[in-house]
Amino acid sequence: EPEVTQTPSHQVTQMGQEVILRCVPISNHLYFYWYRQILGQKVEFLVSFYNNEISEKSEIFDDQFSVERPDGSNFTLKIRSTKLEDSAMYFCASNPALGEFLNEQFFGPGTRLTVL
Amino acid sequence: GESVGLHLPTLSVQEGDNSIINCAYSNSASDYFIWYKQESGKGPQFIIDIRSNMDKRQGQRVTVLLNKTVKHLSLQIAATQPGDSAVYFCAENIYGNKLVFGAGTILRVKS
Numbered sequence: 001e002p003e004v005t006q007t008p009s010h011q012v013t014q015m016g017q018e019v020i021l022r023c024v025p026i027s028n029h030l031y032f033y034w035y036r037q038i039l040g041q042k043v044e045f046l047v048s049f050y051n052n053e054i055s056e057k058s059e060i061f062d063d064q065f066s067v068e069r070p071d072g073s074n075f076t077l078k079i080r081s082t083k084l085e086d087s088a089m090y091f092c093a094s095n096p097a098l099g100e101f102l103n104e105q106f107f108g109p110g111t112r113l114t115v116l
Numbered sequence: 117g118e119s120v121g122l123h124l125p126t127l128s129v130q131e132g133d134n135s136i137i138n139c140a141y142s143n144s145a146s147d148y149f150i151w152y153k154q155e156s157g158k159g160p161q162f163i164i165d166i167r168s169n170m171d172k173r174q175g176q177r178v179t180v181l182l183n184k185t186v187k188h189l190s191l192q193i194a195a196t197q198p199g200d201s202a203v204y205f206c207a208e209n210i211y212g213n214k215l216v217f218g219a220g221t222i223l224r225v226k227s
Contacts, residue, residue, distance in 0.1 A: 004159075033214070040124070043160060043205065043217040056213050091159050104150070105215060107159035 002026045004108035006092050012114045013082055021077045021111045023092030031095035032075045033105060034067065036060070036088040043091065049075065050097075082115045089113075124203065126222040135193040137221045139206030142187065146216075148209035151180060151191045154220075155202045163191070163204075193223075201225045 005024045013019050025032050034046040047057040049067055066078045075094075079086055089112050093105040129135045141149070147168045152160035166173045166180045166189075173180050179192040189206050203222050207215040 031213075035215075042219050043207075043215075045214040045216065048213050058214075093159075104162055104165065107152075107161070110157075110159050 004092055004094055004106050006090075006108040006111050008111060009109070010112045010114070012116065015084060015115055016081050019079050019082055019113065021079075021090050021092075021113070023075045023077070023108055024073055025075055025092065025094030026096070026106055028096065029094035029106075030097040031055075031105075032067075032069070033093040033095070034077045035091045035093065035107075037091065037110075038088045046077075046090075079113075082113075084115050087113055087115045124220050124222050126224060128224045128226060129196050131198060131225055131227050132195055135191075135196045135200070135223060135225075137191045137193075137204050137223065139189040139191075139218045139221075140187060141189060141206065141208050141218070143208055143210055143216070144184075144187070146208035146210050149180070149182060149189050150207045150209065150215070151178075151189075152205045152207060152217075153200075153202045154205060160205060160217075196223075196225050198225045198227055 007022045011019055032049040035043050036046055037043045045058050047061045047067055048055045064080045068076050089110040091110045092108040095105045150165040151163040153163050154160045164175045164178050164180050166182050171182050177194045181190045193200055201224055203220045205220045206218040209215055
């Protein structure tokens with residue numbers, strides 16, 4: 001069964017450093033998302049991406065964040081200058097946006113980001 | 117300093133009993149609702165969904181009830197098993213794009 005994959009599973013970085021979190025969505029899916037979950041809290045929407053551009057973003061997704069689909073396979077989240085409060089689990093999700101799974105989002109296992 | 121997370125409500129049930137997990141949502145415009153299960157260290161896993169034009173939907177051992185009048189959603193798990201232990205989140209799909217998650221409920225199944 002196809003699934004969303006994410007790498008790395010755990011990333012440790014120093015405050016102020018840039019990080020890139022990588023995701024491979026399910027093939028043929030059309031919508032891609034990033035969510036984050038601070039330890040012990042609920043999952044929060046960051047950004048959605050469709051047709052090679054951002055379709056919606058939350059207040060959390062400020063100028064320090066960017067997304068890219070560089071090669072038709074990967075979907076990346078970049079944080080330019082990490083802050084302590086960026087420490088969280090980051091989940092990638094994808095959605096086929098058609099058929100019986102029109103609205104279902106399939107989540108990856110997450111990347112745990114720790115900013116020191 | 118270390119941030120303090122939300123204190124999640126916890127439901128403890130005996131193996132074999134039925135579980136009911138509740139959720140209140142806020143946006144009357146939400147047209148689609150989903151229940152997700154999250155096990156420790158993993159991403160949210162789809163359980164069941166329901167559209168706003170329905171008030172009940174059944175799956176395998178699970179039933180979702182939607183009460184639009186009071187903006188309330190519930191997940192019923194029949195014959196709860198130890199493998200059902202996890203955090204359960206309801207989510208609203210607003211305008212067909214992003215998901216807005218609820219705070220979550222911890223389900224603990226006692227053998």
